[in-house]
Amino acid sequence: MASHRPLAFVTGGSSGIGLELAKQFAQNGFDVAITASSDKVHEAARALRDLGVEAYPHRADAGTYEGVESFWTFVEGLGRPVEAAALNVGIGRGGAFLDNALEDEFRLIAINITGTVHLAKRVVQHMVPNKRGRILITSSISATQPTPYETVYGPSKAFGFMFAESLREELRGTGVTVTALLPGATDSRFHKNAGMATSAIDNGKKNDKIEVARQGFEALMNDVDHVVGGDEETKQQVVENRRTPEPVKARRHAELTRLRE
Numbered sequence: 001m002a003s004h005r006p007l008a009f010v011t012g013g014s015s016g017i018g019l020e021l022a023k024q025f026a027q028n029g030f031d032v033a034i035t036a037s038s039d040k041v042h043e044a045a046r047a048l049r050d051l052g053v054e055a056y057p058h059r060a061d062a063g064t065y066e067g068v069e070s071f072w073t074f075v076e077g078l079g080r081p082v083e084a085a086a087l088n089v090g091i092g093r094g095g096a097f098l099d100n101a102l103e104d105e106f107r108l109i110a111i112n113i114t115g116t117v118h119l120a121k122r123v124v125q126h127m128v129p130n131k132r133g134r135i136l137i138t139s140s141i142s143a144t145q146p147t148p149y150e151t152v153y154g155p156s157k158a159f160g161f162m163f164a165e166s167l168r169e170e171l172r173g174t175g176v177t178v179t180a181l182l183p184g185a186t187d188s189r190f191h192k193n194a195g196m197a198t199s200a201i202d203n204g205k206k207n208d209k210i211e212v213a214r215q216g217f218e219a220l221m222n223d224v225d226h227v228v229g230g231d232e233e234t235k236q237q238v239v240e241n242r243r244t245p246e247p248v249k250a251r252r253h254a255e256l257t258r259l260r261e
Contacts (some may be wrong), residue, residue, distance in 0.1 A: 003054050004214065009033040011062060011071070011119065012089030014040040016188035017138065017181075017229075019047075020213030021086045021259045026051040028217070033078065035060050035071045035089075062089045063110040072122045081130050084220065085123045088138040088181075092158070092194030094257060097151040105152045112156035113151050120167065126175065136183045138181045139165040141228060142205040144241040146250035149257035153194070161226070168225055180226035181216035183207065184234035201256040207231055 008025040012018035013034030022032045022044065031054040034041055041057040042228035058074040058132035061067035075082060078111035089258045093104050116137065127133030140154075143161035145152025164180035168255045171178060185191070219227035228235045243248060 001032050005029055005053060006083035007031050007033065007078065008084035008086065008106040009075055009082060010086040010088055011035050013086075014038065014044040014139075014192060017183060017186060017209050017216075018088040019088070020209050021088055021136070021216060022048055022055075023051065024213050024217035025084065025086075026053045026055070028221075030084065031055070031080075033058065033075050035062070035074075036190050037061050037067075049235060056111075060185070061156045062115040062119075063107050067119045068115050068122075069205050072119065076126075082123065082126055082133065084134040084136070085119075085127075086136040086138070086216075086220075087119055087123075088136070089115065090138060090140075090160075092150060092153045092196070093189055094150055094153075094191070094194045094196035094199060095131065095259060096149060100152075108152050108156060113159050114152070120163075124167070124171070127176045128171070128174050133176040133224070134220050134223075135164075135176065135178045135217055136181055137161075137166075137178065137182070138216070139164065139226075141182050141184045141234065141241070142232075143182060143240050144238050145244075145253060146246055147257070148250055149259070150194070150196075150253075153208075159191055165225060176222045177220075177222045179216075179224055180260070181212075181219065181229050182226060183212045183216075183229035184231075186212050186229070186239065196257065196259065198260040200260075204256070205233075207234060 008030040014036035033056040044059035045055040139161040140157040142154040145159040168178035187206040207230035
């Protein structure tokens with residue numbers, strides 16, 4: 001029997017904030033398509049089905065043109081309009097820019113920027129003719145400050161934030177909305193996966209990923225232009241970033257992200 005539930009998709013949906021976003025959609029009556037680069041995407045889909053909805057997993061590499069296209073072809077093949085899209089996939093890379101491999105920096109850009117633009121293009125071209133849809137783009141509070149020792153990551157997230165805000169204005173009046181989610185440090189493996197296990201930021205206080213996802217989902221459904229994901233201290237940090245000189249913010253962030261021996 002065909003499902004009458006609306007369809008959403010989440011990239012980077014096998015773990016961390018992405019999986020929690022997928023659960024938010026499922027708990028609120030959406031069927032969910034998810035993609036990730038590992039076979040964990042199938043395990044995540046089983047967890048979503050346990051919430052009483054249909055879940056459609058697809059393994060793909062978000063850092064390649066072919067990977068993004070394969071996921072979009074998969075979603076189109078479901079034969080249903082996409083009502084909500086969470087462009088959440090993203091990676092980090094810690095360490096000194098001097099030392100990091102150029103290939104790693106290029107891959108970060110390919111996933112965080114190129115892949116986001118690529119999939120957004122497909123989603124917008126799908127949603128606008130339908131005159132409805134909601135798009136969530138996961139950025140970071142790193143978008144509001146310099147990020148030494150994450151020197152390519154922070155600017156990639158600044159791009160995501162401004163891309164979301166710009167696209168939101170372009171789509172005003174079309175029935176399609178765009179919301180940016182700016183999480184602070186969150187209790188996932190993000191920093192460890194970025195090679196930052198010895199940094200102060202990975203060993204410090206973290207926000208609850210379930211709460212961050214809930215905040216993002218609610219902002220999306222309420223047509224909020226952006227939301228800071230985390231507790232009041234995290235939200236206040238973004239307020240302070242607006243009035244703090246860039247060199248001061250850079251030095252402060254370096255203390256958190258410089259790798260320790």
